[in-house]
Amino acid sequence: MSSYKALHLDPDENVIFEVRKHWIVFARTVAGLCVTVLFPLFGYLALIFAFPAIDAVLSGNVFRFFLFFYVLWVLFCWIFFFLRWTKYFLDVWYVTGKRIIDVEQERIFYRIVSNLRFDKIQDVTVEVNGFLATALNYGDIRVQTASENERDFFMTTVKNPEEVKRIIFAQHNIVGDKTDSV
Numbered sequence: 001m002s003s004y005k006a007l008h009l010d011p012d013e014n015v016i017f018e019v020r021k022h023w024i025v026f027a028r029t030v031a032g033l034c035v036t037v038l039f040p041l042f043g044y045l046a047l048i049f050a051f052p053a054i055d056a057v058l059s060g061n062v063f064r065f066f067l068f069f070y071v072l073w074v075l076f077c078w079i080f081f082f083l084r085w086t087k088y089f090l091d092v093w094y095v096t097g098k099r100i101i102d103v104e105q106e107r108i109f110y111r112i113v114s115n116l117r118f119d120k121i122q123d124v125t126v127e128v129n130g131f132l133a134t135a136l137n138y139g140d141i142r143v144q145t146a147s148e149n150e151r152d153f154f155m156t157t158v159k160n161p162e163e164v165k166r167i168i169f170a171q172h173n174i175v176g177d178k179t180d181s182v
Contacts, residue, residue, distance in 0.1 A: 007094060007101055017167050019093035022138035022159040026088045030081070037077045040070055083108060093155060095167055098175065100143065102153050116153055118175035122146040124168050126161040133157075141165065 004015050044066060090105035102114040121143055128139035139161040143153040158164055 004094070009096060010098065013096050013098050015094050015096050016171065017095040017164070019095065019141075019155065019158055019164050021088060021091060021155070022136065022157045024132070024136055024138065025157045026085070029084045029088070033077055033081055037074055040073055044070075091155070093153070093164075095164075095171060097171065100153060100168065102155075114151075114153070116143060116145060118168075118172045120145045121168070121172050124165045126165050128161065137161075143168065 007015070009015070086108060087105045090103065090111070092103050094101040094103070099118060100116045102112075102116070104112045104114070106112060123144045125142045125144065126139055127142075128134055128137075133139050138157050138159050140154070140156045141158045141161045141164055145152060
C-alpha cells in the first residue's frame with residue numbers, strides 16, 4: 001500500500017486493479033517519432049544521391065550547419081517523446097474496494113484526479129472498434145454516473161476492457177450488497 005500513498009486511500013481501502021492504456025497507443029507515437037527523426041536525414045541523403053556534384057558544395061561548413069540543426073531536431077523529438085511517455089504512463093485508473101480513482105495527466109505539471117464511488121455508478125460501457133482493437137484486445141470504456149452534476153469517466157484504448165468492466169461491476173455489486181444490508 002505504500003506505493004499508493006499519494007492516492008490518499010482510506011485505512012481500510014486497497015487498490016484492486018490498475019487500468020492503463022494499451023501499449024499500441026505508445027507504439028504508434030514511437031513509430032511516428034522514428035519517421036519524424038529520420039525524415040531530414042533521408043532527405044539529405046536523397047539529395048546527395050540524386051545530385052552527386054552537390055556533395056562537394058555541401059561539405060565543410062554547410063554540412064556542420066545541417067548537422068547542428070539535425071541534432072537540434074532530434075533533441076526536440078526526444079523532448080516530445082518524453083512528454084508523450086509521461087502522459088501515457090501517468091494516465092491511469094485505480095479500482096479500489098470503494099471507488100474508482102481517475103488520474104489524468106494533462107500536461108507535464110498538470111494532473112486531474114477524480115473519484116467515483118461505486119454507489120454512483122449507473123452503467124459501464126465497453127466499445128471495441130475495428131480489427132486491430134479486437135485482435136489486440138483493447139477498447140474504450142465509459143463509466144456513467146447516476147448524478148447529473150458529475151462527469152462520466154472515460155478512457156480510450158484500455159487494455160482488456162471486458163475484464164475491467166467485470167471487475168468494476170463486481171465491486172459495484174459488493175458495495176451495493178453492503179449498503180443493502182445496512
